[in-house]
Amino acid sequence: MPQAGDFELATVSVPEPGPGEVLVRNVYMSVDPYMRGRMYDRPSYVPPFQLGQPLEGGAVGRVIASNGGPFAVGDAVLGTQGWREHFVSDGRGLRKIDPEAAPMSAYLGALGMPGLTAYVGLLEIAALAPGETVFVSGAAGAVGSVACQIAKAMGCRVVASAGSAEKVAWLEREAGVDAAFDYKAAGPGTRGLVAALAERAPDGIDVYFDNVGGEHLEAALDRLNLRGRVALCGMIAQYNDAAPPTGPRNLALAIGKQLTLRGFIVSRFAREFTPRFVADMARWVGEGRMRWTETIVDGIDRAPEAFLGLFRGDNLGKMLVRVGPEA
Amino acid sequence: MPQAGDFELATVSVPEPGPGEVLVRNVYMSVDPYMRGRMYDRPSYVPPFQLGQPLEGGAVGRVIASNGGPFAVGDAVLGTQGWREHFVSDGRGLRKIDPEAAPMSAYLGALGMPGLTAYVGLLEIAALAPGETVFVSGAAGAVGSVACQIAKAMGCRVVASAGSAEKVAWLEREAGVDAAFDYKAAGPGTRGLVAALAERAPDGIDVYFDNVGGEHLEAALDRLNLRGRVALCGMIAQYNDAAPPTGPRNLALAIGKQLTLRGFIVSRFAREFTPRFVADMARWVGEGRMRWTETIVDGIDRAPEAFLGLFRGDNLGKMLVRVGPEA
Numbered sequence: 130m131p132q133a134g135d136f137e138l139a140t141v142s143v144p145e146p147g148p149g150e151v152l153v154r155n156v157y158m159s160v161d162p163y164m165r166g167r168m169y170d171r172p173s174y175v176p177p178f179q180l181g182q183p184l185e186g187g188a189v190g191r192v193i194a195s196n197g198g199p200f201a202v203g204d205a206v207l208g209t210q211g212w213r214e215h216f217v218s219d220g221r222g223l224r225k226i227d228p229e230a231a232p233m234s235a236y237l238g239a240l241g242m243p244g245l246t247a248y249v250g251l252l253e254i255a256a257l258a259p260g261e262t263v264f265v266s267g268a269a270g271a272v273g274s275v276a277c278q279i280a281k282a283m284g285c286r287v288v289a290s291a292g293s294a295e296k297v298a299w300l301e302r303e304a305g306v307d308a309a310f311d312y313k314a315a316g317p318g319t320r321g322l323v324a325a326l327a328e329r330a331p332d333g334i335d336v337y338f339d340n341v342g343g344e345h346l347e348a349a350l351d352r353l354n355l356r357g358r359v360a361l362c363g364m365i366a367q368y369n370d371a372a373p374p375t376g377p378r379n380l381a382l383a384i385g386k387q388l389t390l391r392g393f394i395v396s397r398f399a400r401e402f403t404p405r406f407v408a409d410m411a412r413w414v415g416e417g418r419m420r421w422t423e424t425i426v427d428g429i430d431r432a433p434e435a436f437l438g439l440f441r442g443d444n445l446g447k448m449l450v451r452v453g454p455e456a
Numbered sequence: 457m458p459q460a461g462d463f464e465l466a467t468v469s470v471p472e473p474g475p476g477e478v479l480v481r482n483v484y485m486s487v488d489p490y491m492r493g494r495m496y497d498r499p500s501y502v503p504p505f506q507l508g509q510p511l512e513g514g515a516v517g518r519v520i521a522s523n524g525g526p527f528a529v530g531d532a533v534l535g536t537q538g539w540r541e542h543f544v545s546d547g548r549g550l551r552k553i554d555p556e557a558a559p560m561s562a563y564l565g566a567l568g569m570p571g572l573t574a575y576v577g578l579l580e581i582a583a584l585a586p587g588e589t590v591f592v593s594g595a596a597g598a599v600g601s602v603a604c605q606i607a608k609a610m611g612c613r614v615v616a617s618a619g620s621a622e623k624v625a626w627l628e629r630e631a632g633v634d635a636a637f638d639y640k641a642a643g644p645g646t647r648g649l650v651a652a653l654a655e656r657a658p659d660g661i662d663v664y665f666d667n668v669g670g671e672h673l674e675a676a677l678d679r680l681n682l683r684g685r686v687a688l689c690g691m692i693a694q695y696n697d698a699a700p701p702t703g704p705r706n707l708a709l710a711i712g713k714q715l716t717l718r719g720f721i722v723s724r725f726a727r728e729f730t731p732r733f734v735a736d737m738a739r740w741v742g743e744g745r746m747r748w749t750e751t752i753v754d755g756i757d758r759a760p761e762a763f764l765g766l767f768r769g770d771n772l773g774k775m776l777v778r779v780g781p782e783a
Binding site: 166173174342346347355361362363364367373374375376377378379380381382383384385386387388389390391392393394397 | 493500501669673674682688689690691694700701702703704705706707708709710711712713714715716717718719720721724
């Protein structure tokens with residue numbers, strides 16, 4: 130587990146935007162579990178962070194100066210240069226967003242990468258069909274909470290697990306899941322989770338959206354129906370393990386049950402799925418079927434704290450750091 | 457691990473075939489790893505064997521009497537009533553085979569269910585494409601040896617593991633794999649297997665055909681390339697485990713590498729794939745691309761020994777029990 134002291138807050142001077150460039154003041158920056166993987170020095174689907182260099186991540190901000198750049202002063206933009214208050218850009222990797230259509234922060238959550246992750250995971254990776262029963266772990270997080278509501282909007286039965294009574298209450302009251310449970314209050318180990326699932330989905334589950342790994346995955350394998358699918362989205366339970374975690378001891382069940390487990394990275398699907406995602410989400414938001422909540426930490430100096438809080442489950446909904454005012 | 461004493465050889469009288477029935481004398485019966493699963497009293501894709509009742513399994517035999525039944529005396533037939541010398545049948549579940557086209561025993565191996573398992577696993581489950589690199593474990597067995605040769609016929613690079621120097625030699629000399637290794641002679645544990653794979657497939661593997669589970673699966677996950685696929689066919693390494701086995705500790709790699717692991721049961725695909733399988737196999741046999749070998753144990757009294765030998769790796773190629781003469 131990283132410590133706050135592993136992070137350094139550096140004060141540097143921001144250059145003037147050169148010709149064709151803009152200066153952006155960040156408003157919200159995202160902290161996401163996947164960033165933990167970039168803190169190992171190893172080859173992966175995104176390169177590791179470098180010591181002494183700024184971290185990166187999703188952020189929304191305002192253009193505050195332009196030297197003939199591709200955006201106007203006042204424009205709200207979404208990009209990947211979080212973990213800083215200001216930056217200069219030629220516009221590559223930046224996309225203009227509409228703060229009238231949705232709050233700026235939502236473009237980092239339900240309407241952004243986490244929402245698209247839920248969408249791709251359910252529709253493409255797990256091939257979810259109406260009427261099926263879905264189990265979502267980490268269900269009160271940025272991805273999980275959207276996954277629950279997409280599944281509900283598709284006419285599925287949703288069982289959700291989260292790590293506190295408050296989260297469970299939010300899932301039942303706001304996200305509209307059919308049943309939610311506090312996994313910390315279930316019986317011990319995989320057996321406790323299996324019992325919690327069996328009680329809430331007595332006919333088994335057809336799809337498991339895995340944000341957690343570990344015992345959750347094992348319990349889901351136990352309860353999956355014939356030809357069930359697992360979308361392997363994240364395994365936050367083990368990102369900080371010093372020793373190799375135990376794998377699912379019952380993976381052999383996948384043979385007889387003809388299960389499919391499929392890992393995915395949302396970026397690969399972004400181009401193909403974003404248009405449908407945006408259209409579907411706009412409709413679901415308009416119909417009142419899609420709600421989200423955020424846990425906002427103020428000040429870039431507290432960004433490490435917000436990030437580390439993800440692994441303690443401090444967040445209800447999307448965890449964000451507000452690094453400046455919206456307007 | 458079952459013991460020979462867990463089996464009983466019962467002598468019963470065989471009834472005369474009734475109207476519309478035939479009497480079949482079995483020639484070869486199959487012993488297969490999947491039968492171990494039917495020795496647990498639990499729900500599964502095939503019902504458990506019952507104490508005091510004859511076991512079942514693939515067998516080929518000769519019709520020796522017919523009372524207006526659907527086959528003629530002398531016909532060779534394939535069915536599922538193995539583990540016995542004779543049986544009476546109304547023909548349901550029996551299929552006439554042509555012993556001129558291929559040896560009777562081959563209908564229980566390369567040209568039968570094990571061969572179809574290899575075919576479906578590679579083509580449908582793993583979506584193997586020409587030019588890819590495939591790793592097959594348990595490669596000298598009935599399924600693995602066909603999988604290796606189908607992959608070669610498709611223009612793939614094949615790395616194979618087996619449990620003895622004799623099997624490795626057969627794979628290299630007869631099955632024509634690009635590289636084979638004796639997993640018992642690799643370094644210890646998953647690390648030894650990873651090193652063996654890295655040496656023989658330095659650019660990684662695209663498809664893993666898993667007959668073994670355990671450390672083999674873990675090593676394959678380590679060496680799989682981006683968007684690699686695993687056909688989960690069998691996990692013979694752990695069928696007799698008294699305690700739950702350890703699962704693959706590195707399953708989280710499936711996320712970043714976007715891997716798909718898919719379990720399957722060949723029976724689900726038999727109807728759809730058998731015509732293509734038969735046509736492709738006939739062509740490959742004709743082209744000299746498909747070879748097989750058998751380990752034949754004589755006498756139904758030695759059937760338990762043959763079955764138990766599967767878990768010790770006693771067989772090179774298909775393990776069969778000869779319960780009577782061919783003609």
